[in-house]
Amino acid sequence: xxxxxxxxxxxxxxxxxxxxxxxxxxxxxxxxxxxxxxxxxxxxxxxxxxxxxxxxxxxxxxxxxxxxxxxxxxxxxxxxxxxxxxxxxxxxxxxxxxxxxxxxxxxxxxxxxxxxxxxxxxxxxxxxxxxxxxxxxxxxxxxxxxxxxxxxxxxxxxxxxxxxxxxxxxxxxxxxxxxxxxxxxxxxxxxxxxxxxxxxxxxxxxxxxxxxxxxxxxxxxxxxxxxxxxxxxxxxxxxxxxxxxxxxxxxxxxxxxxxxxxxxxxxxxxxxxxxxxxxxxxxxxxxxxxxxxxxxxxxxxxxxxxxxxxxxxxxxxxxxxxxxxxxxxxxxxxxxxxxxxxxxxxxxxxxxxxxxxxxxxxxxxxxxxxxxxxxxxxxxxxxxxxxxxxxxx
Numbered sequence: 001x002x003x004x005x006x007x008x009x010x011x012x013x014x015x016x017x018x019x020x021x022x023x024x025x026x027x028x029x030x031x032x033x034x035x036x037x038x039x040x041x042x043x044x045x046x047x048x049x050x051x052x053x054x055x056x057x058x059x060x061x062x063x064x065x066x067x068x069x070x071x072x073x074x075x076x077x078x079x080x081x082x083x084x085x086x087x088x089x090x091x092x093x094x095x096x097x098x099x100x101x102x103x104x105x106x107x108x109x110x111x112x113x114x115x116x117x118x119x120x121x122x123x124x125x126x127x128x129x130x131x132x133x134x135x136x137x138x139x140x141x142x143x144x145x146x147x148x149x150x151x152x153x154x155x156x157x158x159x160x161x162x163x164x165x166x167x168x169x170x171x172x173x174x175x176x177x178x179x180x181x182x183x184x185x186x187x188x189x190x191x192x193x194x195x196x197x198x199x200x201x202x203x204x205x206x207x208x209x210x211x212x213x214x215x216x217x218x219x220x221x222x223x224x225x226x227x228x229x230x231x232x233x234x235x236x237x238x239x240x241x242x243x244x245x246x247x248x249x250x251x252x253x254x255x256x257x258x259x260x261x262x263x264x265x266x267x268x269x270x271x272x273x274x275x276x277x278x279x280x281x282x283x284x285x286x287x288x289x290x291x292x293x294x295x296x297x298x299x300x301x302x303x304x305x306x307x308x309x310x311x312x313x314x315x316x317x318x319x320x321x322x323x324x325x326x327x328x329x330x331x332x333x334x335x336x337x338x339x340x341x342x343x344x345x346x347x348x349x350x351x352x353x354x355x356x357x358x359x360x361x362x363x364x365x366x367x368x369x370x371x372x373x374x375x376x377x378x379x380x381x382x383x384x385x386x387x388x389x390x391x392x393x
Contacts, residue, residue, distance in 0.1 A: 002106060003029055003036045004134075006099065006121060007114035008090050009062055010040040013048045016234050017309035018141055020211040021188070022114050025139065028387040037108075039098060041090065055102070057095045063236040063266065075163075084170040085163070086144075087117045094126055103130060110391065113182070114139045119174030122181055131181050137390075138175075138182040141304030143195045145172035147239055150303040154242060172392070179203075184390060188307040189330030204332075204390055208307050209380040210316035227260040229356055230294030232287055232310055235267030239304035243324070244268060244279070247277075247300035247347075254348035259355065264290050291317040296354045300347065301327035312379075317374040320354040322347055335371045 005026060010027075011019035029036050037053050042058040046347075050056055061070045070089070078088040099121065102108075111134045113121060125131050145168040152164035179185050179199040187193040187205050196203040231247070233240045244263070248271075252261075257277055264281040271280040284290045291297055297314045299321060307330035314321050315331075321338045324347070327335060339354065341347035 001034045001109040002109040002211065003110045003112060003391075004099075004102060005029075005036055005038045005112045005114060006118060006307050007038060007040040008117050009060070010038060010042060010050065010054050010056065012038075012051055012054065013046070015209060016237075018115070020309045021141060021208055021307075022139070024208060024211070024383070025112075025114075025186075025206075025387060028384050029391065031384075032388055032391070034391070036183045037102065039095070039102070055098055056356065057092065057098055060089055062089075065100075065168040082170070083120060084167050084174060086116070086167065087120060087174065088170065090118050091120055095190075095236060096121070099124060100128075103128065108134050111138060112137045112139060113178060115141060116144045116171055116175035116178060119171075119178050122177055124246070126181065133183070136182045137184045137186060138178040139186045140175060140179070140192060140196060140306075141188065143192050144175050144305070145169070146195075147303070147305045151238055151242075154303070175216075184393075186390065189305075190307065191329065204386065206386050207379050207382045208309070209314060209383045210312040210376060211309055214377075225295045226293040227262045228295050229298050229351060230264070230291055230296070231298050231300070232284070232290055232314075233262040235265050238390045240265075241267060242303055243299075243301040246302045246344075250344035251298075251300065251347045251351075253352065254345055259352075262290075262294070287313055288317065291319060294319060296351055297321045298347075298351060299327040305329075307331065316372065316376055318369060322350045322354065333375070335368070335375050337368050337371070 007022055009019060011022035014023055015021045026036055026038060037055060039055045039057060041057050044059045044061045046059070056170050074088045077083055078085045081088065083091060091375065111125065111130060113136065125136065148164050148168035148171060151167060152161055155161045155164055176199055179196045182200060183202060185196040185203040187203060188208055190205055193203045193205045198356045231244065233244065235241045235244055253358060259277060261278045261279055263271055263278065265282040266283045268280055271278060291314060297317065297319050299311055299314060301308060301324050304326060308327055311323060311331060315334060315338060322341055323338060325340055325342065328340060339350050341350050
């Protein structure tokens with residue numbers, strides 16, 4: 001089948017959890033022999049070589065925390081077009097023109113709309129009756145408006161509250177419209193599926209696999225350990241940043257000061273030289289290597305939607321994990337080495353407890369390795385099967 005995959009950022013470089021999730025779907029579609037054409041943007045300054053089946057609309061400044069002018073321009077455009085702020089950076093006449101050209105040139109059995117942020121493309125699909133000629137699939141990474149409502153509640157000034165309230169209202173209209181015209185809605189959690197099921201009964205949950213390639217050889221991770229606690233994430237996304245700040249404001253004061261903590265990922269430069277026992281590593285090219293150097297992984301998420309790829313990857317590492325319930329959303333069958341903490345005190349206590357027993361004996365290490373491997377294989381198998389069945393249904 002010919003499949004047109006419309007997304008925000010071309011996901012093949014897999015630089016964020018959202019891109020990793022999108023590429024997971026594309027990989028399965030291509031493995032099943034489908035011809036997939038992917039349309040999206042490159043990051044500004046990105047030097048990655050595009051794949052033959054990728055159509056680059058243009059370059060966009062995706063993470064805006066280092067660019068002061070772009071957010072102002074996009075906010076102005078958002079107000080003029082009555083679009084969500086998070087959608088405006090992806091809206092362009094070039095994008096619409098490319099999609100029109102591709103649809104005129106070829107017949108696509110399936111059109112996949114990846115992210116509510118390009119919900120504005122529905123006007124083109126309905127005006128040209130594409131939704132009556134092709135199967136439309138909406139990939140909902142989150143219930144987006146719930147994410148912005150959570151940020152609205154945590155905002156501390158009136159202007160921020162107004163911005164997040166507006167964003168929640170407009171993105172809800174976008175994702176609800178997408179769900180209504182789509183033949184299928186693909187989600188990552190039961191919670192999200194339940195929401196979209198009210199709009200579209202053909203709403204399916206997919207068990208996203210880890211993005212890491214599991215080792216099939218047993219290794220003693222403790223031999224690689226260089227620090228006690230590792231925390232990794234994309235801190236440019238506010239939902240992630242709120243969790244990191246929660247950790248340092250509420251959990252960190254409860255931890256012994258001799259414990260070493262390393263934090264990886266863009267957007268947390270404020271951590272540099274802030275704490276004597278904390279090292280900020282910035283972006284790391286290999287998440288697996290970073291995690292392997294930790295004795296314990298901490299995942300302090302307090303808000304957000306969908307499934308966190310960093311949680312899946314942490315489980316794939318086979319290391320002990322302490323996570324909040326939010327970090328484990330959409331993951332119901334996690335292995336025994338994953339511990340859930342409800343409060344800051346419990347989070348700190350569990351970290352210390354796991355650090356004390358992190359040097360497992362050989363029998364325990366083998367048991368944890370086998371448990372991790374079975375979990376990874378089962379999740380990957382379920383994902384491939386569900387994508388295959390959904391496309392062929």
